Amino acid sequence: METAALSVRRLTKSFGRKQALHHVSFDCQPGHIVGLIGANGAGKTTIMKAILSLIKAKGDITINGQVSTFRHHAALADVGALIEYPGIYPYLSGRNQMKLFATPTADKNQRIQTIIQELHMAPYIDRRVKGYSLGMRQKMGIALALVNNPSLVILDEPMNGLDPQATKELRELIQKKQASGTTFLISSHILSELQKLAEDLIVIDHGRVVQQTTMRELLARNQHFLSLTTDQDLRAAGILAENGYLVTAHAPVRVQLRSTDTVAAVLKILTTYGVSIEDVQHEDGDFEQSVLDLIRE
Amino acid sequence: MKNLYRQEMFKLLKRRGTWWGLGFLVLQNIGFAWLGVVYHTHTLAKEFWVAGFASPAFIVFMMIAACAGSISSEFEYNTMKNVITQAYSRSAVLVSKWLAMLTYSLMLYGLVGGLTFANHIVWPDYRFALTATLPGSQQALWQDWLTATSANFVTLWLLLSVVFLVAAMLKKGLVATLCGIVGYFALGVISRLMFQLIDKWEPLKWNPINFLNYSVQVTMPLLTKLTHLTNTQMFWGNLGYIGLFMLLGLYFFSQKEV
Numbered sequence: 084m085e086t087a088a089l090s091v092r093r094l095t096k097s098f099g100r101k102q103a104l105h106h107v108s109f110d111c112q113p114g115h116i117v118g119l120i121g122a123n124g125a126g127k128t129t130i131m132k133a134i135l136s137l138i139k140a141k142g143d144i145t146i147n148g149q150v151s152t153f154r155h156h157a158a159l160a161d162v163g164a165l166i167e168y169p170g171i172y173p174y175l176s177g178r179n180q181m182k183l184f185a186t187p188t189a190d191k192n193q194r195i196q197t198i199i200q201e202l203h204m205a206p207y208i209d210r211r212v213k214g215y216s217l218g219m220r221q222k223m224g225i226a227l228a229l230v231n232n233p234s235l236v237i238l239d240e241p242m243n244g245l246d247p248q249a250t251k252e253l254r255e256l257i258q259k260k261q262a263s264g265t266t267f268l269i270s271s272h273i274l275s276e277l278q279k280l281a282e283d284l285i286v287i288d289h290g291r292v293v294q295q296t297t298m299r300e301l302l303a304r305n306q307h308f309l310s311l312t313t314d315q316d317l318r319a320a321g322i323l324a325e326n327g328y329l330v331t332a333h334a335p336v337r338v339q340l341r342s343t344d345t346v347a348a349v350l351k352i353l354t355t356y357g358v359s360i361e362d363v364q365h366e367d368g369d370f371e372q373s374v375l376d377l378i379r380e
Numbered sequence: 381m382k383n384l385y386r387q388e389m390f391k392l393l394k395r396r397g398t399w400w401g402l403g404f405l406v407l408q409n410i411g412f413a414w415l416g417v418v419y420h421t422h423t424l425a426k427e428f429w430v431a432g433f434a435s436p437a438f439i440v441f442m443m444i445a446a447c448a449g450s451i452s453s454e455f456e457y458n459t460m461k462n463v464i465t466q467a468y469s470r471s472a473v474l475v476s477k478w479l480a481m482l483t484y485s486l487m488l489y490g491l492v493g494g495l496t497f498a499n500h501i502v503w504p505d506y507r508f509a510l511t512a513t514l515p516g517s518q519q520a521l522w523q524d525w526l527t528a529t530s531a532n533f534v535t536l537w538l539l540l541s542v543v544f545l546v547a548a549m550l551k552k553g554l555v556a557t558l559c560g561i562v563g564y565f566a567l568g569v570i571s572r573l574m575f576q577l578i579d580k581w582e583p584l585k586w587n588p589i590n591f592l593n594y595s596v597q598v599t600m601p602l603l604t605k606l607t608h609l610t611n612t613q614m615f616w617g618n619l620g621y622i623g624l625f626m627l628l629g630l631y632f633f634s635q636k637e638v
Contacts, residue, residue: 132638135461135464135465136464136465137461137464137465137637137638138637138638139637154469154470154634155469156465156467156469157467158467159465159466159467160466160467162465164461164465166461166465167458168458169458170457170458170459170460170461170462171457171458171459172391172394172457172459173457174394174395174396175391175394179390179394182390183387183390183391184387184462184466186383187383187386227462
C-alpha cells in the first residue's frame with residue numbers, strides 16, 4: 084500500500100480546560116486534494132497548526148512516512164502552508180519575500196519566476212508588500228506555500244480575499260499541481276469551491292472527525308431530480324405517478340430519481356404514451372445541505 | 381542552520397532601519413569628533429578617542445531595538461509561522477537570530493572602530509601617538525581603546541541576553557526594549573545603593589547588574605573597590621550570565637506555541 088502523504092492519529096489538543104480536538108485521525112493519500120470541512124471553531128485550524136508543529140498536541144503525525152513532532156519536524160521541509168492569514172514582512176518586496184523562503188538550490192530563481200507567472204503577480208511583485216491589497220497579500224501567502232514545490236500543501240481558507248478571477252486561477256493552479264502529484268489539505272468555508280476541487284473530505288465537528296469520505300460518495304447521497312418540460316406536463320406527471328415514480332412537481336414535471344430509476348426508463352414511458360418531450364434537465368441536491376446534514380447527524 | 385542564518389541576515393540587511401542606523405552612527409561618530417575639536421577646552425582628546433567618541437553608547441540602544449525586534453516583529457507580522465514551519469527546530473531558529481545579531485553588533489563595532497581610527501588620521505587634534513599613555517594607565521592608548529571596546533562589547537551582550545530572554549518569553553518587543561534600556565540606565569540610578577549593600581553583604585557582588593560595571597572598571601581600576609570584583613571575575617561573570625540568560629531564552633522559545 085502506498086505511504087500516506089499525511090497520516091494523523093489520535094490527535095488531541097486542549098486549550099486550558101477546553102478540549103479542542105478529540106482523538107482526530109485521518110489520512111491524506113498522495114496526489115489527492117482533501118477538503119477539511121467544519122463550522123467555525125470546529126477545530127480545522129487547530130488540526131492544521133498541530134500538523135505544522137505550530138502548537139503542541141498529543142497524537143502521532145506522519146508526513147510522507149516521516150514522524151513529525153512539535154520539537155522535531157524535519158519532515159516539514161517538503162510541506163508548504165498558509166494558515167489563517169499570510170505572514171509577510173511589510174518592508175520586503177514580494178519577490179524578496181519569496182527569495183527569503185525559497186530553498187537555496189540552483190533553480191531557485193526559476194521557481195520564483197514560475198510561481199509569479201502562475202499566480203499573475205508580475206505587475207506588483209517588486210513593490211513592497213506594505214502597499215498590497217488583501218487579495219495581493221493572499222496570493223503572496225499562497226506563493227510562499229508553493230514556491231519550494233512541496234509534496235504536501237496545507238491551505239487554510241485559501242480563497243479569502245480573492246476576486247472571482249483570482250479564485251478561478253488558484254483553483255486551476257491547485258489542479259495543475261495535483262496532476263503533477265502534489266497532495267493538498269484545504270479548509271474552506273466556500274463549499275462550492277471545495278466541491279470543485281476536493282476528491283476526499285474530512286468533516287470535523289466540535290474537534291471530532293464525524294466523517295471521512297469522498298466527494299463522490301457524499302454527492303451520491305444527495306437526492307437527484309429530473310426536470311422535464313413536455314407538451315402535456317399535467318398528463319406526463321400523472322403517467323409517471325401511475326408507473327410508480329416519485330413526482331414532486333407538475334409544471335414542469337419534476338421526478339426524484341431513486342437508485343433503481345434511470346433517465347432512459349422515464350423518457351421511454353412518456354414517449355410510449357405519446358408525450359412529446361421538449362427539455363430534460365438534471366438537478367442535484369445541495370452539497371452544502373449534505374454537509375450540514377452530516378454535521379447534524 | 382546555515383539557511384536560517386542566511387534568512388536572518390537577509391531580513392536584517394533589507395530593513396531600512398539597519399542602514400539608517402549605520403548612517404546615523406557614521407554621522408554621530410564624525411559629528412562628536414568635530415564637537416571635540418570645536419569645544420576642545422571641554423573635552424580631553426585622548427579620553428574621547430579611547431571612548432570611541434561615545435558611539436558604543438548609541439550602539440547599545442540600536443542593538444537593544446534590533447534584538448527585541450528580531451523576535452517580536454515575527455509575531456507582529458505573523459511571520460513566525462513561516463519561520464517555524466520550516467524543517468528547523470525552534471532552538472535553531474533562536475540561535476540563528478543570536479548569530480545574526482552577533483554579526484550586526486560586530487559590524488557596528490567594526491564601523492565605529494574604523495571611524496575612530498579615521499578620526500585620528502583626519503583631525504589634527506586627534507593626531508597623538510597611539511603608543512602614548514593616559515594618566516594612571518599602564519597601557520598604550522590603542523590598548524586602552526581595545527580593552528574598553530572589548531569590555532563594552534561583553535557588557536552589551538549581557539544586556540542583549542536579557543532582551544532576548546524577555547522577547548522570547550513575552551513576544552512583546554516594546555517590553556523587551558524597555559527591559560534593555562531600563563537595565564542600561566538602572567546601573568547609574570542604583571549603583572550607589574548597590575555598592576553600599578555589597579559593602580554590607582559580600583555575596584551581593586555576584587548580582588548581574590554589578591557585572592554591567594565591567595566596561596567602566598577596565599578603564600577605571602579604582603571601581604574594583606566598589607564592585608568587589610576583579611576584571612577577570614567580571615569577564616567570566618559576564619560570560620556566565622550571558623550563557624545563563626541565553627539558555628533560559630532558548631528554553632522558553634523552544635516551548636513557544638504560535
